[in-house]
Amino acid sequence: MKQIASFTVNHDLLDKGVYISRIDGDAVTYDIRMKKPNAGDYISPKALHTIEHLLATFVRNSEFSDGIIYAGPMGCRTGFYLVARDSISKENILELLSDTFRFIADFSGKIPGSERTECGNYLEHDLNAAKHEAENFLTVLETVTTENMNYKE
Numbered sequence: 001m002k003q004i005a006s007f008t009v010n011h012d013l014l015d016k017g018v019y020i021s022r023i024d025g026d027a028v029t030y031d032i033r034m035k036k037p038n039a040g041d042y043i044s045p046k047a048l049h050t051i052e053h054l055l056a057t058f059v060r061n062s063e064f065s066d067g068i069i070y071a072g073p074m075g076c077r078t079g080f081y082l083v084a085r086d087s088i089s090k091e092n093i094l095e096l097l098s099d100t101f102r103f104i105a106d107f108s109g110k111i112p113g114s115e116r117t118e119c120g121n122y123l124e125h126d127l128n129a130a131k132h133e134a135e136n137f138l139t140v141l142e143t144v145t146t147e148n149m150n151y152k153e
């Protein structure tokens with residue numbers, strides 16, 4: 001089989017940040033890398049699940065909701081993918097991500113979609129861990145610019 005594009009990226013060169021993973025027509029896939037790959041520090045499954053619910057809920061309710069296609073976790077537990085229409089500028093994506101992770105870091109209350117009838121693994125959530133991960137990632141987002149959103153080679 002042909003190797004998929006994301007497996008051709010040298011993960012040993014990746015740092016925490018936001019990268020343009022691929023562009024397919026008008027769909028841009030953003031790599032939201034919260035942890036350095038293969039460094040032994042990963043997002044716990046419960047925190048990952050909670051961040052997923054809060055991230056997806058926030059971006060799909062933002063002013064950019066019409067341009068959001070997908071938001072979901074990486075299986076390696078180092079971050080998330082956000083797929084958006086190219087009508088949303090890179091600057092707006094970075095602003096949206098800052099707003100999103102601030103929302104997660106400050107969130108209190110019932111996690112959206114966390115009832116048994118709404119979620120296939122409703123018991124696997126950890127809001128405190130999700131908030132901690134979001135707070136840590138906010139410091140990373142402060143360093144991301146549109147000029148450093150490309151993968152290193």
